[in-house]
Amino acid sequence: xxxxxxxxxxxxxNLFILFYFIIIIIFKGIPNAEARKExxxxxxxxxxxxxxxxxxxxxxSITHGYVGADLASLCREAGLKTIKRTIKMxxxxxxxxxxxxxxxxxxxxxxxxxxxxxx
Numbered sequence: 001x002x003x004x005x006x007x008x009x010x011x012x013x014n015l016f017i018l019f020y021f022i023i024i025i026i027f028k029g030i031p032n033a034e035a036r037k038e039x040x041x042x043x044x045x046x047x048x049x050x051x052x053x054x055x056x057x058x059x060x061s062i063t064h065g066y067v068g069a070d071l072a073s074l075c076r077e078a079g080l081k082t083i084k085r086t087i088k089m090x091x092x093x094x095x096x097x098x099x100x101x102x103x104x105x106x107x108x109x110x111x112x113x114x115x116x117x118x119x
Contacts, residue, residue: 036060
């Protein structure tokens with residue numbers, strides 16, 4: 001009986017959250033390209049990247065329908081892809097015995113290509 005009550009409460013809670021997000025989308029709407037650009041600029045403020053202003057504008061124009069959470073996930077995925085690519089490059093360089101001047105491999109900033117691959 002307790003299990004049924006818990007499932008019912010959980011189901012109602014999920015319905016409430018779904019209803020809340022539908023209301024937000026209806027009344028606030030999906031961000032336009034300029035709003036998505038501002039969101040991306042805030043998300044990338046403290047992240048090392050090589051994106052120019054034109055790159056951010058391009059990303060915001062091709063991500064129609066994305067909201068803040070989607071853009072945050074996009075930035076996170078781009079960062080993870082960059083880290084994976086950097087680790088792979090590091091392993092290849094170490095296997096060849098190549099290193100930079102101080103003996104370390106530098107972390108490469110993610111670029112527009114990383115975002116395009118994910119989108």
